[in-house]
Amino acid sequence: MAVVVVTDSSASLPVELVDELDIAVVPLHVLVGDRAIREGADAIDIDYGSDTVTTSAASPGELRAVYEQALARSNGDGVVAVHLSRQLSGTWEAGHQAVRDMDAADRVRLVDSLGAGLATGLPVLAAARRAHSGAALADVYETAVGASSRSRTFVLVNRTEQLRRGGRLSSAAAFFGSELVSKPLLQIVEGRLELREKVRTRSKAYAKLVAAVVDAAGKGGAAVAVQHLGAEDAANTVAAQLRELVPSIHEMIVAEFGPALGVHLGVGAVGVVVVPGGFA
The missing domain is CATH 3.40.50.10170 (Rossmann fold)
Structure with missing residues (x-):
């Protein structure tokens, strides 16, 4: 076997x-x-x-x-x-x-x-x-x-209240995300979910998300995955932009977040995972 x-x-x-x-x-x-x-x-x-x-x-x-x-x-x-x-x-x-x-x-x-x-x-x-x-x-x-x-993860959510309530985000980050920022951009660092940037508008948030992925991907090719919850059009748009901007994408998957993650991220969430260098 x-x-x-x-x-x-x-x-x-x-x-x-x-x-x-x-x-x-x-x-x-x-x-x-x-x-x-x-x-x-x-x-x-x-x-x-x-x-x-x-x-x-x-x-x-x-x-x-x-x-x-x-x-x-x-x-x-x-x-x-x-x-x-x-x-x-x-x-x-x-x-x-x-x-x-x-x-x-x-x-x-x-x-x-x-x-x-x-x-x-x-x-x-x-x-x-x-x-x-x-x-x-x-x-x-x-x-x-x-x-x-090697993987890097970036997630755009509408609010961080659900993440704070579930204990997946620190209370300070959740405060800044839910109270002061209309569209929080998060990232996973060493397995922890953290606030990356405070963004005021949805369009700017998507631009920041794409820019973060492009920077993380580097020039040597990458595997990329885009996920969403009830935001298929936005996810497809992000995927199309990444296909143009990231050189030599070895793998591209676009999928929905499952319910277990969706409960914490909320409807409208869009996330991107990038593995620089891809994999066999």
Whole structure:
């Protein structure tokens, strides 16, 4: 067989890529009142603006079950599990606990993607392609770690109140974002979500977003992903601008944020992930 790559549903990869590369996906949970809904497995119809909707990580038991199935499917070649930043979710820690409880823990490697959404998805994609080429466990692991460490993420949101309420943004940054700035531009730094810049108008915010990505991409080519929640036209416009401005885009994915991230980002959010140098 080959090394199997596992991730969580925040990775937001298109279903066709997940199927093509045999990626195993563990659902995160969206909590609506007393209901726990599995992202990607159950039908979800939620009000993204409601303060009664929140999220929770996958449990150690859920992760262990998927890791063990993936290990069996690999015929012992091993598993690389790439999850969203441990600064943003308890999923990585739950995965760490799950691995400790496994008999073949030495055959399962965990990677903190230092991001969320397609900032997790792109390293997953890089690792899964490497696995499908027949690479050994250590090589697949290093591919995921390398793509994660090089990726940069920028997110434009309408307000930061939902992020502050969920504890994903510091109180000071949330204050400046929600009270003084009409369109906060955020970035992920070492796995943490931070305020990058205060922008007054939507048009200027998009220009700042594109400029940040172009600068981060550099001149050596890049893999790029654009995500949105209820802002398809804006995302497509940003993607088109980046295709013109970033030299040698090796990979371009445009997708929606899943519900687990959408609960915190809010409708209208647009984010871009760039991996300078791309990946195999």
